Amino acid sequence: MDFVLIQFLTGLSNASALFLIASGLTVIFGVTRIVNFAHGSFYMLGAYLAWTIVRAFWDWGGREPYLFVLGVLAAAVVVGLIGVAMEMTLLRRIYRAPELFQLLATFGVVLMIQDATLAIWGPEDLPLPRPPWLRAFIDIAGSRFPRYDLILAIIGPVVLALLWLLFHRTRFGILVRAATQDREMVAALGVDQKKLFSGVFFLGSALAGLGGALVLPSQSANLQMDLSIIAEAFVVVVVGGMGSVTGAFLASLLIAEVQAFGIVLLPKITLVLVFLVMAAVLMVRPYGLLGKPQAHARAASGAVEPTLRPAPNILGLAGLAALLIAASAPFWAGAYAITVLIELAVFVLFAASLHLMMGPGGVVSFGHAAYFGLGAYGAALGLRYLALPMEAGLVAAPLFAGFFGVVFGVFVVRLSGVYLAMLTLAFAQIVWAATFQWVDVTGGDNGILGVWPSAWAADKSVYLWLALALCIGGTLLLRRFVFSPFGYGLRAARDSELRAEAIGLDTARLRLAAFAIAAAAAGLAGGVYAYAKGSVFPTYISIPKSVDALLMVLLGGVQTVTGPIVGAIAYHGLFVGILQATAYWRAALGLAIVVLVLAFPQGIAGFARDRWERARGLEAA
Amino acid sequence: MLSVSRLNAFYGRAHILHDVSLEAASGEVLVLLGRNGAGKSTTMKSIIGIVRPGAGSSVTFAGAEMAGRPPHEIARAGLGYVPEERRIFTDLTVMENLEVGRQAPREGLAPWTPERLFAIFPNLGRMRDRPGGRMSGGEQQMLTIARTLMGNPRLILLDEPSEGLAPVIVEEMANAIRQLKQEGLAVVLSEQNLHFAARVADRAVIIEKGTVRWQGTLATLEDEPEVKAQYLSV
Numbered sequence: 001m002d003f004v005l006i007q008f009l010t011g012l013s014n015a016s017a018l019f020l021i022a023s024g025l026t027v028i029f030g031v032t033r034i035v036n037f038a039h040g041s042f043y044m045l046g047a048y049l050a051w052t053i054v055r056a057f058w059d060w061g062g063r064e065p066y067l068f069v070l071g072v073l074a075a076a077v078v079v080g081l082i083g084v085a086m087e088m089t090l091l092r093r094i095y096r097a098p099e100l101f102q103l104l105a106t107f108g109v110v111l112m113i114q115d116a117t118l119a120i121w122g123p124e125d126l127p128l129p130r131p132p133w134l135r136a137f138i139d140i141a142g143s144r145f146p147r148y149d150l151i152l153a154i155i156g157p158v159v160l161a162l163l164w165l166l167f168h169r170t171r172f173g174i175l176v177r178a179a180t181q182d183r184e185m186v187a188a189l190g191v192d193q194k195k196l197f198s199g200v201f202f203l204g205s206a207l208a209g210l211g212g213a214l215v216l217p218s219q220s221a222n223l224q225m226d227l228s229i230i231a232e233a234f235v236v237v238v239v240g241g242m243g244s245v246t247g248a249f250l251a252s253l254l255i256a257e258v259q260a261f262g263i264v265l266l267p268k269i270t271l272v273l274v275f276l277v278m279a280a281v282l283m284v285r286p287y288g289l290l291g292k293p294q295a296h297a298r299a300a301s302g303a304v305e306p307t308l309r310p311a312p313n314i315l316g317l318a319g320l321a322a323l324l325i326a327a328s329a330p331f332w333a334g335a336y337a338i339t340v341l342i343e344l345a346v347f348v349l350f351a352a353s354l355h356l357m358m359g360p361g362g363v364v365s366f367g368h369a370a371y372f373g374l375g376a377y378g379a380a381l382g383l384r385y386l387a388l389p390m391e392a393g394l395v396a397a398p399l400f401a402g403f404f405g406v407v408f409g410v411f412v413v414r415l416s417g418v419y420l421a422m423l424t425l426a427f428a429q430i431v432w433a434a435t436f437q438w439v440d441v442t443g444g445d446n447g448i449l450g451v452w453p454s455a456w457a458a459d460k461s462v463y464l465w466l467a468l469a470l471c472i473g474g475t476l477l478l479r480r481f482v483f484s485p486f487g488y489g490l491r492a493a494r495d496s497e498l499r500a501e502a503i504g505l506d507t508a509r510l511r512l513a514a515f516a517i518a519a520a521a522a523g524l525a526g527g528v529y530a531y532a533k534g535s536v537f538p539t540y541i542s543i544p545k546s547v548d549a550l551l552m553v554l555l556g557g558v559q560t561v562t563g564p565i566v567g568a569i570a571y572h573g574l575f576v577g578i579l580q581a582t583a584y585w586r587a588a589l590g591l592a593i594v595v596l597v598l599a600f601p602q603g604i605a606g607f608a609r610d611r612w613e614r615a616r617g618l619e620a621a
Numbered sequence: 622m623l624s625v626s627r628l629n630a631f632y633g634r635a636h637i638l639h640d641v642s643l644e645a646a647s648g649e650v651l652v653l654l655g656r657n658g659a660g661k662s663t664t665m666k667s668i669i670g671i672v673r674p675g676a677g678s679s680v681t682f683a684g685a686e687m688a689g690r691p692p693h694e695i696a697r698a699g700l701g702y703v704p705e706e707r708r709i710f711t712d713l714t715v716m717e718n719l720e721v722g723r724q725a726p727r728e729g730l731a732p733w734t735p736e737r738l739f740a741i742f743p744n745l746g747r748m749r750d751r752p753g754g755r756m757s758g759g760e761q762q763m764l765t766i767a768r769t770l771m772g773n774p775r776l777i778l779l780d781e782p783s784e785g786l787a788p789v790i791v792e793e794m795a796n797a798i799r800q801l802k803q804e805g806l807a808v809v810l811s812e813q814n815l816h817f818a819a820r821v822a823d824r825a826v827i828i829e830k831g832t833v834r835w836q837g838t839l840a841t842l843e844d845e846p847e848v849k850a851q852y853l854s855v
Contacts, residue, residue: 171720178710178721185708188669189722190696190772 002141003264009140011260012253013149016156017211019252021229022236023163023245024207030180030243031200034091035099035418037106040230041113042079042205046212047221048117050075051126054216063131076210083205084198091201092194093598099418100364104554105597107547110226111590118223119584127220134217148217155214159207160249167245176200180243227543231429235278238422241291250289271433275426279411282423286415310483311562312612319565327468330461338460339532340573345464345471346529347572351552351564352475353521359558360482361514362494363413366421367428368522368549370408373541374401375523376530377435380448390454394470394527401523402516404431409515413508425546432541447537451530467528474521479561481517490514555596560609622647622807623668623682623700623776629675630660630667630831637663638831645776645809650802652822652839653811654853660831661811662705665778669702670695683775699727701774705781705811707765711754715745718753718764722771730773730805738767741797759790766797777801779810783817795820815853819843827852 025039054071061067086109094102128134137144167173175196179186187193212225219225236255240247255274262273287293326341333341350372357363378400382388388396408427415423435442442448457463481487492500493507500507530536539545548571556567582588600607623645630638638660645651653661666672668680670692680687687695696702710718719735726732739746742763748756753764762782769777782798783791798821801808812818818825819839827835829852835842842848 171723174713174717174720177717178713181710181712182708184671184692185704185710186721187692188671188696188702188704189769190693190724191721192693 002143005141006143006145007260007264008257009145009153010149011257012153012156014260015252015256016152016154016159017215018232018236018256019156019249020159020211020214021208021233022240022248022252023159024204024211025233026237026240026243026245026248027176027207028200028204029237029418031176031183032091032095032197033099034095034102034106035234035421036204037103037230038086038109038113039106039204039208039233040226040228041110042083042208043212043229043233044117044221044223044225045082045113046075046079046209047216047219047225048121048126048212049078049209050213050216051121051128051221053078054128054213058129063129065133068134072210072213072216075213076206079209079212080202080206083201083208086205087198087201090594090598092197095197097597098558100358100421100550100554101597104547104551105594108590108593108597110230111586111593114223114226115584115587115590121221123223125220125222128216130217146218152214152218156249156252159210160245163245172196172199231425231543232274234422234425235274237288238419238426239278239281239288241288242418244288244290247288247290268437269433271437272430275429275433278426279423279430282415282419282426283411286419288419311560315562319562323468323472327465330464335460338464342460342464342467342532343529344569344572345467346525346532347548347552347568348565349471349474349478349525349528350522350549351556351568352478353518353525354549355553355558355561355564356478356481356521357514357518358553359561359563360487360490360494361511361518362491363511363515364417364421364424365412365518365546366425366550367431367546368424368518369541369543369545370424370428370431371401371405371519371522372526372529372545372549373431373435373536373538374404374519375526376536376540377442377448377526378523379527379530380451380536381441383451384448390452390457390531393451393531394524397527397530398520398524401526402520405516405519405523406512409512409519413511413515425543428541428543428546432538435538435541442538445538447535449535451536452534453531457531463532467532470524470528474524475565478517478521482561486510486513551593555600557600557607557609623680623809625664625668626679628664628667628678628680628688630663630672630678631675632663632672636831638667641828641831641833643826643833643836645807647775647807648802648805649824650798650808650810650822652818652825653809653828654813654815654818654825655811655828656813656853659828661828662780663831664828665702665780665809665811668695668778669700671702696772696774697724699773699775701769701772701777703765703769703777703779703782705784707758707761709753709756709761709764709768712752714750714752715756715764716749718768719771722768724772727773727775730775732773733770735771738770741800742767742793759786759793762786762790762794763797770801774806776807776809779808781811781813783812783814791817813853815849 021039021043025036028034028036028039050072053074054068057067057071090105090109091102094105134148136147138147138150167177175186175191179196183193232255236248236251239254240249240251255277258273258277259270262270266273281289326345329338329341354365354368357365375397379393379397382393382396412420412423412427436444438444452458453463457466489500489505490510493505493510497507526540552567552571553564554567555571556563556565626642628638628641629636641660641664643651653664655661663672667674667678668687670687670690674680674688678688682698682700685698687698687700710721713721716735719738744760745763745767748760753761756764766779766782782794786794795817798808798810810822822839824838825836825842826833827848834852835848
């Protein structure tokens with residue numbers, strides 16, 4: 001029984017930190033509808049700032065507990081102000097942009113904060129020196145339990161109570177709750193949204209900063225804190241119900257206890273466990289434990305999805321020319337250029353497959369890398385266990401990914417909006433965790449090596465032609481789907497589910513079919529990539545990989561079929577190629593993302609199309 | 622007090638309002654009459670700024686130009702808006718809903734307090750701590766008006782206040798509107814129900830297909846059966 005009690009207490013103290021972060025995220029989402037990726041970065045900044053501020057206080061007045069408390073609070077306030085600065089300079093300009101653009105913009109901030117932190121505090125982990133009162137233990141049921149962890153366990157419920165008072169006993173809190181339900185009505189009643197949003201950002205960011213500062217004594221400040229916590233915080237927010245603080249509290253208890261016991265009882269699947277819990281909760285309660293169906297945001301005036309039309313002939317000719325130039329590369333370019341061209345072909349198909357879901361399908365996948373990775377692993381596992389040759393492996397890749405596309409898709413297509421995006425993220429994390437932790441089968445972190453093409457395609461030039469044939473062929477096939485009756489039905493289901501069903505379309509099935517096709521296409525891209533690299537790794541399925549795909553599609557423009565192709569080439573060719581050469585490439589990339597989101601809310605191709613049509617006197621859609 | 626001239630509004634590329642012009646004097650009850658989809662709600666939403674008026678539109682209120690300003694500034698200038706869908710905050714109690722609407726007192730007007738409002742809407746006073754989501758349609762309708770009054774408006778826009786209410790409640794609503802007029806408020810309401818309009822309003826503006834077709838006092842309208850037949854009968 002002692003073991004149960006101790007693990008339970010450990011879970012409680014972890015739950016507190018998780019709740020602080022998740023409550024900030026959920027409050028921000030509730031009012032502003034922004035899914036703030038940078039929230040994990042605020043948590044990380046909280047830890048680093050506390051490291052600096054608490055030590056400065058201690059240098060001045062000795063290692064006193066009250067100075068620790070003051071330092072932690074000061075760090076939280078500073079992080080809150082940084083959050084306000086981000087809201088006022090960046091987010092305020094894009095509240096009306098599509099939600100994925102907002103998400104990408106905040107991801108740009110993640111990258112910038114990573115490099116800023118690296119520049120200011122350096123790459124080393126920074127532990128806080130622990131005076132005796134921070135190291136003390138308490139006897140509980142015959143076991144020693146860290147006193148600080150016990151205090152942490154109490155802080156969670158205390159903060160919940162304070163937040164409850166804030167939301168029910170102050171005008172600010174009442175306005176926040178009202179705005180969570182209907183911010184347009186709040187504005188029509190004379191409340192300035194800008195101030196309200198800034199206030200909410202201060203509160204939410206300060207909570208994240210407080211969480212980061214409070215975990216500093218038990219973990220040191222490090223540069224991996226941001227992305228490692230953000231996935232968990234998303235899970236907690238989604239499981240609790242987006243916008244619900246009490247839900248976030250219950251969910252953080254659930255998740256932290258599952259982790260605390262899972263790490264002892266099921267150590268092999270700890271990473272998967274959290275996401276399995278989330279997937280299970282969302283299947284039973286699609287809006288989380290205490291969430292409500294999101295009020296269907298009435299389309300703001302003018303926000304009608306533009307019609308998807310075939311590109312003008314001249315673009316087709318340009319595409320053909322580009323293809324010919326790429327195919328003739330072996331005759332004029334070096335080995336490195338050929339490698340880059342193979343990658344480009346792969347990413348064009350990868351981006352096009354995501355576009356099928358996001359554009360015509362209206363299904364925003366936040367974990368598209370899963371299917372890319374499943375394709376790559378399908379080929380590699382086929383080689384390892386069935387000794388499949390490359391030809392069979394390239395058939396197995398899309399089938400393997402498509403199969404999982406159907407399995408995951410069954411659950412995904414029932415949801416919509418942010419919940420859907422988060423469930424796709426959860427499935428991607430499950431796949432990632434499986435490849436990472438299931439070492440016996442997948443080789444874990446070391447991946448699977450020796451995935452080489454057959455002898456006839458071993459030459460780089462031949463493989464380039466093969467990659468072009470498969471990837472460009474696949475992309476053209478996807479385009480064919482978009483302009484087929486299937487594609488029309490899919491778009492009808494996206495634009496008005498009820499009307500589409502009323503004329504006899506099975507919308508869930510259409511979406512599932514699109515999901516499976518997109519997964520299979522991404523799988524083919526993954527398979528081609530695996531043989532090009534000769535190896536597969538879990539990083540193929542990581543969050544940044546999914547973000548890569550989103551960036552390609554969104555930068556290119558989701559409203560055109562050409563968009564993702566342009567986006568893939570622009571992103572992979574320019575940003576990765578040029579920016580990675582600089583020391584602070586993350587900050588440069590982040591800045592580029594932010595600038596692009598601000599400058600081209602329709603994407604590059606959408607922008608170009610508008611200009612083109614305006615110049616020719618056609619009416620923009 | 623309120624002067625709307627050449628108001629145009631668009632949803633996407635659909636042109637909804639065509640050069641709508643109307644006036645409402647202080648202490649007057651003006652009714653916008655018209656069938657479903659005639660443009661009454663859009664007129665109100667454009668006045669309060671939820672729908673952005675097209676170029677060239679002018680909405681002056683108490684001498685200041687409102688067109689193009691954000692809704693919260695227009696509301697703070699003393700223009701209250703009560704939407705057709707009521708849009709009560711269902712998680713908030715009656716008192717909390719009123720708090721969201723509260724604004725600073727306005728010069729020359731006795732400030733509204735929950736107690737004064739409960740004198741007009743006695744039902745609300747008996748359910749101060751009830752969440753908005755657990756109230757009947759009629760109670761919600763009273764609450765949405767009371768909530769807007771907490772902002773101490775000089776003029777209140779009421780979008781179809783009698784819609785979907787039981788006859789007894791409609792009677793209460795008519796009394797409430799007459800009381801607001803007595804308090805010195807200007808009221809602009811939209812209606813499809815001519816009988817209700819005739820009991821509360823001084824003047825009428827008839828809108829059809831986003832265009833003003835007729836205006837005059839309700840007494841005059843009684844003598845023009847062909848106008849009624851053309852624009853109002855179903």
